[in-house]
Amino acid sequence: MPELFQSPNDESRTLTAQLMAQATHAALAFTVAPSRPSVTRIGITLTPDGTPLALVSRLAAHTAAVEGAPDCALLIGDVGEKGDPLTHPRLTLQCTAEMIEKTHADYQGLRDHFLAQRPKSKLYIDFPDFQLIRFHPTEAHLNAGFGKAFKLTPKDLG
Amino acid sequence: MPELFQSPNDESRTLTAQLMAQATHAALAFTVAPSRPSVTRIGITLTPDGTPLALVSRLAAHTAAVEGAPDCALLIGDVGEKGDPLTHPRLTLQCTAEMIEKTHADYQGLRDHFLAQRPKSKLYIDFPDFQLIRFHPTEAHLNAGFGKAFKLTPKDLG
Secondary structure (H helix, E strand, O other): OOOOOOOOOHHHHHHHHHHHHHHHEEEEEEEEEEEEEEEEEEEEOOOOOOEEEEEEEOOOHHHHHHHHEEEEEEOOOOOOOOOOHHHHEEHHHHHEEEEOOOOOHHHHHHHHHHHHHHHHHHOOOOOOOEEEEEEEEEEEEEEEEOEEEEOOOOHOOO | OOOOOEEHHHHHHHHHHHHHHHOOEEEEEEEOOEEEEEEEEOOOOOOOOOOOOEEEOOOOHHHHHHOOOOEEEEEEOOOOOOOOHHHHOOEEEEEEEEEOOOOOOHHHHHHHHHHHHHHHHHHHOOOOOEEEEEEEEEEEEEEOOOEEEEEEEOOOOO
16 A cells, blocks of 8 residues: 655644644544444543543443553544535544543643633532543644645654 | 443434434544554445445555454534534444445445535546445444433434
8 A cells, every 4th residue: 555644844743733722522433342443522622731631431431441442543623614524634643541540640730731721621520430531642644635644753743 | 331321212313314414524433453443534425225425545544444344433423613512413333334346236326326415526436546435334322412322223223
């Protein structure tokens, strides 16, 4: 298979940073059973160092799934109201999910940061079944429209 | 883990049918390697019997991936401009992908149908690397907003 991905340039790095900064939600691909993926919508924000962070319920199937199989992926970038949906830029982040337990050294800082970013989460962030997950990107694919595909490393994500 | 899903009623079946009928694109979760899922955006339409149908390039990684590992999933349902993104309804379809080769008995009918639904695809639908994929749902999860989750069978999809 030919390599369709270009090396990133400043423009594609900037677009990637914009997509990540604007993202309020993502499609999370997770593993239900070996070679059986599923996908669901989750709310996300970024940590101060730019890593995707989600608050999810432990009652949801995807939470247990990524705890057991932390290799996962996020798709971010909305489709606009007009035109071909595939002309709108989007970003796939291959990630390793890290469960941030309440005993985690970063828990309090991330909880307070999440709450500041998503004030309405105060209604449930301290419920016993709620769980912060940090998604560490291992590789990223930016599709900026037809014929404009870039493969990025964690370093390119800044 | 408690069962969060309710049995579908007429309202949830109707909403599911609307989401499918309106979908022009989906987040496709596919398997890159065992327990390593990825996710990308694809354009979709429905066949006359209501099955999701996509036209993809064989040069794309997800095309080779679903050919080798046909268990996959589609997430459909857009996020509106306003409000919490998780209040907007969305549908996860667990699917088995079927590659529709040009020698497939259904190829010509599906090609003509796709072309009628997506006239701009005439520019590339007959390129040798383009490939129709039909996604047969095996199970569906409708999330119609907080606390409104339904598990549906292929029969519920009509």
